[in-house]
Amino acid sequence: MSGLSETERAGCTKLLQSLSKDDVFSLSDTVTNKLIVVENVTEAIGAIITFTKNAEEFLKRKKVHRDLIFKYLANEGVVMPPNSEKNKLVKRTLELWSSGKAGVDQSLPGETDDTKQGLTSDTDIVKAEVGFDPLVLGQQFCQWFFPLLNSQNPSLAQLPQDWGPKHFWPDAKLCLLSRAGSEQMEDFLGAELVSLRLLALTRDEQLLLSPNLEPQGLRTLASPHGLVLVAVAGTIHRDGACLGVFEQIFGLIRSPLENNSWKIKFVNLKIRGQDSLGGAETAAPALTCNSTELQLLYS
Incomplete structure (x- = not known):
């Protein structure tokens, strides 16, 4: 046996x-x-x-x-x-x-019925109950979002999960800043374009985004008007090689017409290649933004 x-x-x-x-x-x-x-x-x-x-x-x-x-x-x-x-x-x-957190049980230590978040059965969009904890929401969101996006990478040889514009608000925005040799800024508006550009990172460029969910790599902030900010740092890989680090800020808002599910309102993604890090440690990168800088995104 x-x-x-x-x-x-x-x-x-x-x-x-x-x-x-x-x-x-x-x-x-x-x-x-x-x-x-x-x-x-x-x-x-x-x-x-x-x-x-x-x-x-x-x-x-x-x-x-x-x-x-x-x-x-x-x-x-x-x-x-x-x-x-x-x-x-x-x-x-x-x-x-x-x-016990792999595959069978993705719950977090200390999670209660009032703070537990999950995925809706029909759309796989993150959802939360009344009285949620923003930090728990941020952890659950990252544990949902990154495996979902990474599953589109053909090098993982796994069945892609259900990615698409349905996870975003119709007027969602993406700001992508990359520093790998030269600096390049890209802006995208609309759920379809935002979804396709993020998809291209893993499906076409075959990148693997690995978030650091330890305290120094994850920060959340909730506004009094319902917007929740989730900031996360991590490393970027391709074929086992570390290419650099990323910082990503998500703006999440509930959708009352979709069973109070959380959908992505905006994404700010900053990518730095190894050549721009100056030999800095990349195993578990920390966020460079603080709570004050996050609050500026409320406006």
């Missing part, structure tokens, strides 16, 4: 689904010592899960290579330095699974 918890089984399954068919069959033969005959990938994954003694043994298998674990963690919203060795990635994955 498998020695894996429910969370570990779900995580191992997700990793196995990213492997090639040949690698899955090969790993099944290794784990079962070729005593179990499987006819398809689903049976092979089931055999691997059943006969795996523990999660650490699974993660240390040669077929479960470093890049696979790195991409898995990034998709779960876990920030890791791009040059992390496999043993560090394995340790962090085990910590994630033991916390």
